[in-house]
Amino acid sequence: MERELTYRVPYERLIRLSRSAARKAYSLMRLLTLIAVVLFALVISGLVVFGEELRDWLEGDLGIPFGVDLLFIGSLLAFLASILLLRRHQIRLLKRRADFDDTIRMTQDDGGLRFTTSGIEYYLKWPGISQLLLEHDGVVVSHGNLFFLVPDRAFAGAADRLAFIRDVYGRLSENARKISERHVRSALEDGAQQAAA
Numbered sequence: 791m792e793r794e795l796t797y798r799v800p801y802e803r804l805i806r807l808s809r810s811a812a813r814k815a816y817s818l819m820r821l822l823t824l825i826a827v828v829l830f831a832l833v834i835s836g837l838v839v840f841g842e843e844l845r846d847w848l849e850g851d852l853g854i855p856f857g858v859d860l861l862f863i864g865s866l867l868a869f870l871a872s873i874l875l876l877r878r879h880q881i882r883l884l885k886r887r888a889d890f891d892d893t894i895r896m897t898q899d900d901g902g903l904r905f906t907t908s909g910i911e912y913y914l915k916w917p918g919i920s921q922l923l924l925e926h927d928g929v930v931v932s933h934g935n936l937f938f939l940v941p942d943r944a945f946a947g948a949a950d951r952l953a954f955i956r957d958v959y960g961r962l963s964e965n966a967r968k969i970s971e972r973h974v975r976s977a978l979e980d981g982a983q984q985a986a987a
Contacts, residue, residue, distance in 0.1 A: 819880045826876065830869040837862055896940055898957070903931060905938050912938070916961040922970040924977055929955060952977065 799807075813820055837844065841858050848857025892907040902915040914933050923930040928941040929951065945951040955977050962970060 816880060816883065819876060819883070822876055823873070826869060826872040830865060833865040834862070837865075896938075896944070898954075903938070903958075912936070914938070917963055919958070919962055920966050920969070921973075922955070922958055922962060922966070923973045924955075929958075931958060952980075 837858060844861070845858045848854045848861075854860070889907070889909060892909065895906045897904040897906070902913060902918065905912045905914075914931060918933050919931050920934055921930075921932045923932070923937075925939065928939045928944075931938050931940070940954070942951060945954065955974055959967065959970060959974055959978065
């Protein structure tokens with residue numbers, strides 16, 4: 791069965807979709823984060839409301855100087871640690887859903903750039919590339935918030951890398967060139983100097 795659909799999704803709907811899909815996909819993570827925030831707010835509220843009583847009890851009866859301050863610092867550290875642990879857990883969940891270590895094959899043709907793995911395929915048409923960036927370890931092309939890194943080690947050498955940058959930059963729309971120019975200027979200038987020498 792062959793099917794072809796044509797449709798548009800407004801940006802506002804994509805934002806709502808991103809939020810609702812994240813809530814559904816990571817509902818437990820959202821709940822645990824909410825619990826951590828509520829517990830921290832309750833502890834801080836308790837320290838504010840019962841601060842004098844706690845100070846008298848901790849310093850007077852137990853002999854702990856700066857007890858309320860220590861409780862505040864301890865609860866803040868516990869809150870930050872819980873957020874860090876929850877973030878790490880979410881990253882582990884994400885890595886179970888997709889293979890981020892899969893081999894990527896980038897193909898350039900007259901229409902654009904194709905990024906393929908065993909599980910996905912993205913085709914960025916030349917007008918759809920919104921920016922070209924250089925990182926310390928490679929070249930990045932983007933479409934909105936999708937960023938594709940082509941590592942320097944994937945190129946045959948510096949000349950091949952420079953040819954790729956020039957070719958992609960030359961095919962960008964005028965707006966994408968304006969956005970990208972400051973990021974790739976040094977590479978293009980270095981390449982022009984090397985060609986002149």
